[in-house]
Amino acid sequence: MRVSNNPSVIICTTQLSRSFRKIAALRAIDLSIQRGEIFGLVGPDGAGKTTMLRLLAAVMTPTAGQVTVVGHDSVKDAEKIRGQVGYMPQRFSLYGDLSVQENLQFYADIFGVHGPERQRRFEQVLSFAHMSDIPDRRAKQLSGGMQKKLGLACTLIHRPDVLLLDEPTTGVDPVSRREFWDLLTELHLQGTTIVVSTPYMDEAERCNRIGLLFKGELIECGTPREIKALVQGQVVEFHPDRLEVARAVLSHQPGVLEVQVYGTLLHVFVEDATVVWPRLQTVLGEAEVKVDNVRLIHPRMEEAFISLIRRQVG
Amino acid sequence: MTEDTFAIQTEKLSKRFGHFVAVNSVTFNVRRGTIFGFLGPNGAGKTTTMRMLLGLLRPSGGKAKILGYDVAHQPRAVKKRIGYMSQRFSLYDDLTVEENLLFFGRTYGLRGARLRERIQYALRMADLIGREQTPGRELAGGFRQRMALGAAILHDPELIFLDEPTAGVDPVSRRSFWELLYQLVNDEGVTIFVTTHYMDEAEQCQELAFIHGGQIVAQGSPADLKVTLMRGVVIELTPDDPPEAMRLLKEASAAGALRVDDIALYGAQIHLVAQDAAQAQQQLAEVLTTGGVQFDPPDVIRPSLEDVFLSAIR
Numbered sequence: 001m002r003v004s005n006n007p008s009v010i011i012c013t014t015q016l017s018r019s020f021r022k023i024a025a026l027r028a029i030d031l032s033i034q035r036g037e038i039f040g041l042v043g044p045d046g047a048g049k050t051t052m053l054r055l056l057a058a059v060m061t062p063t064a065g066q067v068t069v070v071g072h073d074s075v076k077d078a079e080k081i082r083g084q085v086g087y088m089p090q091r092f093s094l095y096g097d098l099s100v101q102e103n104l105q106f107y108a109d110i111f112g113v114h115g116p117e118r119q120r121r122f123e124q125v126l127s128f129a130h131m132s133d134i135p136d137r138r139a140k141q142l143s144g145g146m147q148k149k150l151g152l153a154c155t156l157i158h159r160p161d162v163l164l165l166d167e168p169t170t171g172v173d174p175v176s177r178r179e180f181w182d183l184l185t186e187l188h189l190q191g192t193t194i195v196v197s198t199p200y201m202d203e204a205e206r207c208n209r210i211g212l213l214f215k216g217e218l219i220e221c222g223t224p225r226e227i228k229a230l231v232q233g234q235v236v237e238f239h240p241d242r243l244e245v246a247r248a249v250l251s252h253q254p255g256v257l258e259v260q261v262y263g264t265l266l267h268v269f270v271e272d273a274t275v276v277w278p279r280l281q282t283v284l285g286e287a288e289v290k291v292d293n294v295r296l297i298h299p300r301m302e303e304a305f306i307s308l309i310r311r312q313v314g
Numbered sequence: 315m316t317e318d319t320f321a322i323q324t325e326k327l328s329k330r331f332g333h334f335v336a337v338n339s340v341t342f343n344v345r346r347g348t349i350f351g352f353l354g355p356n357g358a359g360k361t362t363t364m365r366m367l368l369g370l371l372r373p374s375g376g377k378a379k380i381l382g383y384d385v386a387h388q389p390r391a392v393k394k395r396i397g398y399m400s401q402r403f404s405l406y407d408d409l410t411v412e413e414n415l416l417f418f419g420r421t422y423g424l425r426g427a428r429l430r431e432r433i434q435y436a437l438r439m440a441d442l443i444g445r446e447q448t449p450g451r452e453l454a455g456g457f458r459q460r461m462a463l464g465a466a467i468l469h470d471p472e473l474i475f476l477d478e479p480t481a482g483v484d485p486v487s488r489r490s491f492w493e494l495l496y497q498l499v500n501d502e503g504v505t506i507f508v509t510t511h512y513m514d515e516a517e518q519c520q521e522l523a524f525i526h527g528g529q530i531v532a533q534g535s536p537a538d539l540k541v542t543l544m545r546g547v548v549i550e551l552t553p554d555d556p557p558e559a560m561r562l563l564k565e566a567s568a569a570g571a572l573r574v575d576d577i578a579l580y581g582a583q584i585h586l587v588a589q590d591a592a593q594a595q596q597q598l599a600e601v602l603t604t605g606g607v608q609f610d611p612p613d614v615i616r617p618s619l620e621d622v623f624l625s626a627i628r
Contacts, residue, residue: 036557038581044484045455144356170482173355173511174620175627178578185579189557199484202513202620206580224581243500261493263349263518302485302514309486 010035010162010193011056015065018051025051027216028065033195033209035161038188040207041197044309047213049197050090053166056195057087070161083111086160090167092151096140100131100150103139104157111158125153128183145176152183163187165196169203181206201301212305214312224301231304233257234273238294239265240284249287250280258307265293267303321346321473321505322367326376329362336362338528339376344521346472349499349506351519353623359528360509364475367507368398381472397471401478403462407451411442411461414450415468422469436464439494456487460494467498474498476508480515492518513620526627536619545625546575546589548617553602553609556582562605563598572597576624585615587625 011033018026026048033039041049054060055067058074058081067074070084094103104122108114113121126132129149139150148168155163169177181203184194196207204210205224212220212227220227240246243266250268251259255276258269270276273296284291299307322344329337337359344350354360365371367378369389378385380392406414415433424432437443440460445453453461459479466474476495480488492515498504508519516522516536523533524543532543553559560579563586566572574594576587588594595612602609617625 044486047484167482171478171511174513174623175355177511178620178624182578185560188579189560199482200512201485202618206578208581243496260489261496263492263496264520265518300514305485306489 008035009033010070011195012068013055013065016055016062016067017064018048018055018060019063024216026055029218031211031218031221033193035193036188036191037209038184038194038196038207040204040210041195041213042199042201042204042210042305043213048216049213050166052213053087053089053164053195053197057085057164058082059087083158084160085162085164086155086158087164088151088155088166088168090170092148092155094139094147094150094154097138099136099138100126100142101135103150103154107154107157113158121157121159125156128156128186129153143176145172145179148172148176148180149183152180156187161193163192163194163196165194167197167199170199177203201305204301204305210301212308214309219312220308227308228299228301228304231269231299231307233269233271235297235299235303236268236270236273236277236280236294237262237265237297238268238291241290242288245287246284246289246291249283249289253280253283255279258310260303260306267297267299269299269307319346320344320379321381322350322507323379324363324367324376325378327363327366327373327378328375329359329366329371330374335528337366337373337525340525340528340530341376342523342530342533344505344507346505347499347503348520349495349508349518351516351522352507352509352525353516353522354525355627358525360525361477363525364477364507364509368396368475369393394469395472397466397469397474399462399466399474399476399479401481403465405450405453405458405462405465408449410447410449411437411453412446414461415465418465419468424469432468432470436468439467439497440464455483456490459483459487459491463491463494467504471504473505473507476506478509478511480510480512485514488512488515513618513623516623517619524623524626532626540617540619540622543626544617544622546587547591547614548621549586549588549591549594549598549612550580550615551584551586551598551609551612552582553584553607555607556584558605559584559602559607559609562601562607566597566601572601574598585621587621 009032013029013031016026016029041052043049055062056069058078061075069081072080074081108118126135142150169180188194198204209223210227211218220230246266247259250256255271256268260267320343325341326339327337328339340363352360366373367380369385369392372386381395383391385392415436419429419433440463442461480491495506499506510516521535522539524531532539556579563572563577567574567577574586574588578585586594591614
């Protein structure tokens with residue numbers, strides 16, 4: 001139960017657990033996040049990502065274990081934590097009838113941003129979110145992507161050291177997602193620590209480290225490269241003319257670790273392609289399956305994620 | 315011949331709202347028995363186009379033929395033959411899985427043995443056997459999606475429209491949902507028209523169209539689009555100090571000393587999009603060396619569909 005003395009650790013959890021009635025949403029999580037990191041939380045729906053962020057934001061108390069954020073204990077000093085973190089829940093409340101500027105004023109009031117600093121912060125966050133020319137636009141008239149940016153601007157109003165973002169880009173189109181991540185990169189370069197949950201594996205690749213949650217447990221944690229390296233073997237991608245037959249005959253071949261369907265393509269995970277693939281070609285030939293567009297690919301985060309979760313499911 | 319070849323044919327399809335042109339002379343064909351992906355940023359005209367194809371909105375100009383019928387003149391003939399899963403599909407939380415399917419089946423005019431037979435089919439397809447008596451509210455995310463798809467195909471449609479069917483769903487459930495779509499295409503010969511913001515899903519479609527500003531800006535298979543649409547190449551760089559490298563490269567780009575279209579931080583890597591790869595590599599080497607940042611020899615990597623998409627509309 002010792003809090004890390006390492007000054008570069010800004011978030012530290014020790015055996016962090018949370019149950020709802022008898023259901024354990026998080027089990028004994030030990031996690032340290034370094035100052036200035038972008039840390040990605042990924043995992044299937046219901047894995048505990050939202051609970052984790054709420055506990056870090058000190059808006060929920062743990063059933064057991066401990067959370068320290070910026071040196072404060074989340075139970076004893078919840079108020080201090082809330083003053084130093086910016087928490088953007090999945091359904092961030094913007095007031096649709098209020099203008100961009102009025103929404104910012106509302107959050108500035110909540111976080112006690114007053115005096116000469118107040119106006120300066122409005123200008124800074126508006127300029128940061130590229131909204132300086134639309135302070136009077138009503139929030140409900142903004143596109144989905146713009147609303148997310150306004151949500152982020154409101155979350156930043158009190159200059160938090162730590163940002164906790166719960167699926168900030170879900171349902172947002174790829175262009176707006178990229179713009180949102182460009183903003184996160186700006187904050188990262190300024191030294192803000194960011195913890196972000198996401199269902200998008202290409203976003204997970206943009207993090208310094210990723211934690212993979214599954215059924216309330218942190219089953220893997222590492223850099224994107226490390227996580228991808230956990231997936232054993234090589235991946236052969238090809239297009240079979242009869243996909244179901246190809247999948248069925250390959251699934252139980254020795255040397256085949258896993259078969260994933262990707263559209264009209266199959267991704268076959270093998271121990272060593274140069275050894276295994278020629279044999280698989282024979283097997284496919286005997287089953288009268290024609291293949292083309294064969295190539296060796298590097299598993300992306302997407303393939304790695306699916307593989308790691310399926311292994312857990314067994 | 316064309317009616318047998320194509321499930322959807324549009325010719326200069328347009329929709330104006332007052333002075334605003336939402337869809338501007340859109341022409342495309344969707345081959346029967348394929349999965350066609352319709353992509354575009356929010357507000358690009360995706361939903362308006364889809365609503366015209368569904369017969370819910372009258373075109374201001376041009377026409378759309380669905381399964382050989384002119385949708386503006388024969389909407390009833392079209393509606394009987396198509397299925398639609400909307401972004402916010404309604405599933406009755408208080409009703410069981412079976413009751414939900416009975417309700418939707420009757421709405422489509424199915425009765426007696428035929429209704430029971432189709433419900434059995436939908437349950438098997440959606441892997442909901444054994445969950446017939448589960449109330450809708452207790453279904454997990456992935457199962458809700460499957461159940462909604464089951465409801466959309468009860469009347470045995472030839473063509474199915476899916477509007478962001480997997481928004482906010484985790485990668486594992488999304489992958490199995492797509493396996494299901496391919497089963498429908500391969501086993502039943504249906505045609506699927508789908509919108510999505512997930513580029514890994516778009517990559518699984520046989521044909522894609524990008525709509526932007528109400529116009530189709532590109533159309534083709536994912537592999538073809540990567541070749542024809544991508545302006546420039548993606549260079550991946552691994553510096554020893556990514557934030558510092560990022561600062562130096564952005565500065566140089568702003569000052570005109572580095573000619574690139576985009577710079578994005580991906581954890582420990584930086585992705586640059588450049589028209590002239592050789593020139594960009596030389597320039598970035600100069601910038602980083604002068605700034606004292608060490609780096610591994612940069613690689614030119616395959617663009618993701620997201621890179622391509624952004625390049626097409628920026």
